[in-house]
Amino acid sequence: MALKVPKQKTFTGPALIWKRVLAFVIDMLIINFIILFPFRTLFQKMIPASLSIKETFELANSGELNSLVILISVFASILMMLYFIILEGRLKQSIGKILTNIYVVSEAKEFKFWQLLIRNLFLIPVFPFILLWIADPIFMLFTKGNKRLSEILSKTKVVGEYKY
Secondary structure (H helix, E strand, C coil): CCCCCCCCCEEEEECCHHHHHHHHHHHHHHHHHHHHHHHHHHHHHHCCCCCCHHHHHHHHHCCCCHHHHHHHHHHHHHHHHHHHHHHHHHHCCCHHHHHHCEEEEECCCCCCHHHHHHHCHHHCCCCCHHHHHHHHHHHHHHCCCCCCHHHHHHCEEEEEEEEC
């Protein structure tokens, strides 16, 4: 005699904040290793380790490094944005999201490039996008469904599947 066990039901809901934070940390570690690591030797040549903090600060303020640092920062930002845009656009998940079993959905069913771009503007290290480093987490804590400001503007959200 076979037992009839009811199937487990699932529903989709907002991703838990701890899963989102863990996914972001994983993605940043991957980005740091793959994208930013190659620039370390360049920065070490530009700023010798033997400099004191005061000398490093004076060198940074002298303007000699500003244009190169800005160029490298913009290039690295573009690469970081491409990481998220390509993975979230094609798979609806970054590697961190895959490991935490959460994914991105669009209100329009299909992602449009502008949505993916707006979602990831916080990665650009220039004003006013740096303000998103503060605004996005604050919005996530106080909005329904834990949505970041950039998710509200891009009409996207991060969700997970839950069993009951």
